[in-house]
Amino acid sequence: MRPKHEPGHITDLSRLKAFVNPLRMQLYRLLYAAGTATASQLAEHVDETPSLVSYHLRKLAEHGFVTQASDQSTDGRERWWKVSSEEGWGFRESDFADTPEGAAAVGAVTRGMFDTRVAQYRTYLDQKSAWGQTWTDASFSSEWLLDLTPSELAEMSDELQALARRWRERGKAARAAGDTEGREHVSVHVYGFPFRP
Structure with a gap:
């Protein structure tokens, strides 16, 4: 929990x-x-x-x-x-x-x-x-319709946050090491909320 x-x-x-x-x-x-x-x-x-x-x-x-x-x-x-x-x-x-x-x-x-x-x-x-094509091919917009409980949704949120932190640290370490070629700020938006069709 x-x-x-x-x-x-x-x-x-x-x-x-x-x-x-x-x-x-x-x-x-x-x-x-x-x-x-x-x-x-x-x-x-x-x-x-x-x-x-x-x-x-x-x-x-x-x-x-x-x-x-x-x-x-x-x-x-x-x-x-x-x-x-x-x-x-x-x-x-x-x-x-x-x-x-x-x-x-x-x-x-x-x-x-x-x-x-x-x-x-x-x-x-x-x-x-x-x-350019490299960035447009790499970018994404997704939506998944899932059947979850509140605790499962919270667990998914925690996993997504851990994943984002890992990638943020990877980018920071690369910049600190001077690896800036082709590196840009990237915004990732993920929402998870209940709905009834």
Whole structure:
């Protein structure tokens, strides 16, 4: 059986609410992919002012999601940021379902995450031809209709997370060894949820 709270899982409502703002979610995802960046660099990607991006980065820092990457700063005029944990974060809806405010925050965050993922996939589809055959042949989109119990679905989720962690570590080790030829950021979206036909 899964542990109730795993490392990186949010159980505090104020931390979860930090991601109700869609711009913060977008900034976190960009920073996670980039490794380190300044507010000005991130502002170019989200078409916002550096001052607004700085404000939202400070809010994410208040809740422990990002931190200053002081080793990147060369002149002290601009702050460099990085995510606090490469493991990311997650939450269980049941930790927040006992209050209307918690349920509303969960709904806003999960919808925001979904909207961000859909937008990212649509961008890929719009730019697919520019990636070339090697990448388009390697990319995938799949759906499987399974008959599972809640505990089996949870077990499958744990296995998929372990698989993704293994591949993430493989990519990080390759980059650290200088193996960057042909290596790109890859986004993998897998959903598992009950439905009744």
